[in-house]
Amino acid sequence: MTTTDASDKPAPTRFKPVHPRLVRYWHWINAFAIIVMILSGWRIYNASPVFPGFRFPNDFTIGSHLAGALEIHFAAMWLLVINAIIYLIYGFVSGHFRRNFLPLWPSLFWRDFNLALDGKLEHHIGVYNAVQRVAYVGVILAIIGVVLSGVAIWKPVQFQTLAALMGGYEGARIVHFLMMSAIVAFILLHLALVVAVPKTLWPMLWGRARGEDGHGDKS
Ligand code: HEM
Numbered sequence: 001m002t003t004t005d006a007s008d009k010p011a012p013t014r015f016k017p018v019h020p021r022l023v024r025y026w027h028w029i030n031a032f033a034i035i036v037m038i039l040s041g042w043r044i045y046n047a048s049p050v051f052p053g054f055r056f057p058n059d060f061t062i063g064s065h066l067a068g069a070l071e072i073h074f075a076a077m078w079l080l081v082i083n084a085i086i087y088l089i090y091g092f093v094s095g096h097f098r099r100n101f102l103p104l105w106p107s108l109f110w111r112d113f114n115l116a117l118d119g120k121l122e123h124h125i126g127v128y129n130a131v132q133r134v135a136y137v138g139v140i141l142a143i144i145g146v147v148l149s150g151v152a153i154w155k156p157v158q159f160q161t162l163a164a165l166m167g168g169y170e171g172a173r174i175v176h177f178l179m180m181s182a183i184v185a186f187i188l189l190h191l192a193l194v195v196a197v198p199k200t201l202w203p204m205l206w207g208r209a210r211g212e213d214g215h216g217d218k219s
Helices: 021-047 066-094 096-101 106-117 130-154 160-165 168-196 198-206
Strands: 015-017 208-210
Touching (some): 021 066, 021 198, 066 096, 066 130, 096 130, 130 160, 168 198
């Protein structure tokens, strides 16, 4: 008869919390809203380009006509803004931003940036390196900027001070375009990093990671 010693059993897999539920919900709703806003925004842009020589390929736009694209753009805007307000309040009140996005010293950014270029930057699930922190804080600011410049374009009379700060209606359109471009650049970099370190994806979906990888934000 064989007996099984408890110590022979493989240690049970331990899953630890990484990304809080609210952050995950914000993230995926935000990704959906941003992508819908960009693609419908390109359709709106094509109807009256800020830079006359440049148009987005129609195959990469949504909204069969200008009015349809505007409706889609505004619907996604409300989703994006309400979702962002909840995330920003949570981020500041819970300490999520302080714990995960700070410190942000330029010296730390350059150290991690150079390590990344040399292929030596380690990634621990739930811990953002300084390059990620700068990118995340940057894209959150760009989202705020795209919303504010969008409001200035939408209601340039009611929000004339805001529009004036951006150089008037035409200036606000350029700011809106530049913020959109920064967000698109972030998305391309962000997706490239997810492809480079695919083990980060599952915890952002499920909120947990296995064993020693899961020592991230628990709030
Ligand atoms: C649609 C495809 C996307 C995928 C697959 C994706 C994937 C991910 C993953 C895996 C993480 C966690 C990274 C880690 O643990 O090191 C993350 C975090 C993050 N992503 Fe994305 N992402 C997408 C779209 C976006 C978009 C469109 C934005 C904003 C424009 C965005 C902004 C962020 C931010 C700010 C964080 C940090 C969240 C926090 O901890 O508060 N992502 N993303």
